[in-house]
Amino acid sequence: MKGCCCETDNAAYYQGETKSGEKWTPAFIEYVDKEKCTGCGMCVKVCSRGVYELQELNGRKISVVVNAGNCVGDGSCHMVCKPKAMVCRPKREK
Ligand code: SF4
Ligand code: SF4
DSSP, X not given: OTTSTTOOOSSOBOOEEOTTSOEEOOEEEEEEOTTTOOOXXXXXXXXXXXXXXXXXXXXEEEEEESOGGXXXXXXXXXHHOTTOOEEEEEOBOO
């Protein structure tokens, strides 16, 4: 994913596997950049894991990560966020 926060270096990262056995690298949520977030709520809608919640901050709505541990790293939220406000990272292999 060139040019996005999920870009990886040459380190070894945890990889998932599709049903047919293809490898892929999940990118897990770190945080939402509250300056970029427009409060559209799309991430709340698409995340099936309940990771986000819309909250009021200084009179405007923003998305807040309330359940980071539930993230499976599928990237659905990233796809729907126009300002690319969330920062996601792959997990390094131990
Ligand atoms: S999709 Fe992006 S802009 Fe919309 S609420 Fe979520 S983080 Fe904010
Ligand atoms: S990567 Fe998937 S599970 Fe994680 S926060 Fe985004 S939509 Fe939810």
